[in-house]
Amino acid sequence: MDYTLLFVQMLNGLQLGLLLFLVASGLTLVFGILDFVNLAHGSIYMLGAFICASLTFVLGNFLWAVLVALPLTGLVGYAVELLMARRLYDKDHLDHVLGTYGLVLVLDTLAHIIWGPAGITVPLPAWLDGQVELFEGAVIPVFRLLIIATGLAVAGGLFWLVNYTRLGMLIRAGASNRTMVSALGINIQTLFALVFALGAMLAGLAGMLISPITGASIGMGGQIIITAFVVIIIGGIGSMKGAFIAAVIIGLIDTLGRSFLDKLFMLFMNENAAETAAPAVSAMMIYILMAIILAVKPQGLFPPKVR
């Protein structure tokens, strides 16, 4: 066993997991608290990437672009809530799915019209574009470490926000009994709009962070939204802690599966079969995990106590 490779792959898995957490946390907030299924969450992830990519060229620096793009994606989220989601809260989940799927198509086409079909490659400042050697042989790109650091910081910030602030208290109360909260004189609509905008900012941030790695491209939200739903189902819908733990587990499973499954398969099948089977099985593993969790704990690993 090559322990250096294992370590590097664990870091890669952690990075993927934290990115997933950024998307899933917004999704679980909106789904858990507003009881709203938002398929367009992935499109906001895409818009975050595109807005940040364009701003990188305008402002000349990726980090400035992120700082400006963050409130912009928040505004996009706010607009979506105001113009569309608000009208759908009272309807059932199927209407949410239909409505937000329509929004996915609209936003994809809008991105196609504004930015063209080619997508954008995002340049990084030189100090972020290099690599660091953590120890002998374990070289990792600086930017991936930055994603890990950002992900952990955001997770800490959200934990604090939800558990120790007045807004967090209202969010939890609103999730538990929204009629009671509004009866106490809290403007529940404004609260929901804030939560929606916060979720959009988190998804946008994930898109911004991935854009220097994969580029901004149309349809990039489609895949991540599926995985993000898997994350919140495993973690327990509405649970921030569950989303965090499930995202990291899925990131690690996916990366380690891609890294070592072929070697494992070669123990009992020939090389060609292993090379074809391994990627197929590793792509399936997170869904297998989800099926197992659903069978054992249908509410997910950490269902919120209030529900």
Next chain:
Amino acid sequence: MKKLLSAALAATMLTSFVQAAEVKIGFVTTLTTGGAVIGKDQEKAVNLAIEHMGGKMGDLDVNLIFADDGFKPETGKQVTDKLVKQDNVDIVAGYIWSNVLLASRKSVLDAGKFLITTNAGPGPVAGKLCHENFFSASWQNDETPMAMGEVLNQKGVKSIYIIAPNYAAGKGMVAGVKRTFKGAILGTDMTTWPTQLDFSAELAKAKASGAEGLFIFYPGKAGGAFMKQYQQAGLKDSLPLYTTFTVDALSLPKFQAAEFTDVLGSQFTQQWDPTIDNEQNKRFVADFRAKHGSYPSFYAAQAYDSMFLIKSAVEAVGGDLTDMDSMRAAMESASYPSVRGEYTYGNNHMPIQAYYLREVVKDDDGNWTTKIVQTVYEAHQDIYAKDCPLK
């Protein structure tokens, strides 16, 4: 009332008369999703070709119908069925993706129509599934990586690691390079297609393998993502990169905008290059650039060729599209002016053609493009031709 009826009748007859005086071509490509960047380039090239023909093939007007495969085999088959059954086109052309072509070919061929691929070239359609009405305006998947394998041998590379997407074309690419490369293959990773765009795990494995080179195949947006991550991983000196169908005229302007200078000097194999010296290619490249402000990609070049291939067949029969035998004979002779220069067809209707090593350079105006460094094969035929029962 009677007058109205007869007028309607006359109008119908007129329409059917107009229909008879046109050649109806369905073109299946990718116009939405991340794959649209390729499809749009092909669309531009096809429209330019028709414009260069003055809108006519022989005496017939050209009626083009574009269809979007949505980057999915099942959608590709659906739109192909619609073109064949509902629109009743004379010829179906297009197809970027091997899996889409494999899903759609039967619909066209069973209806007794010509099928011209403008990119995809999976092994089966060149071998056991070859068909008298199927023609390729591009290549067979294995050939370009085989040329790259030869280049690796010439450069004295002793061992490589391979990363490619897990679908029909990816497998063909891997098979191709393995066939000609004489050194050791230290590992092969097949990734989920087309969704996986983060290759951190695969790059870490490739680095740990200690190979002397890294061979990849990532068409479209995945190529840009891979190149960027390869550079961020800092592998340029320790693990040189050898690509096929990954760097192209669609990704180079993006790389240039992002000042991603590591791409300059990178080399890959191909059957076409914008610098190939013939009248047809000069006109194609110059007019494409004048119109769209960028160099055409090889996808565009193949799509452009496909229209002239069809034109040669239509002209050979004087517009009588029912004479399919003569149309077929005309296409088999490959006597149209191709932008890649002269080539011939094998028994399986796959081109027997030259393959070049291209290198990314700056042109005189500072635009990033490619030039030919060497000719790898003079006239190469795919290895599946022997499995094809056609004579």
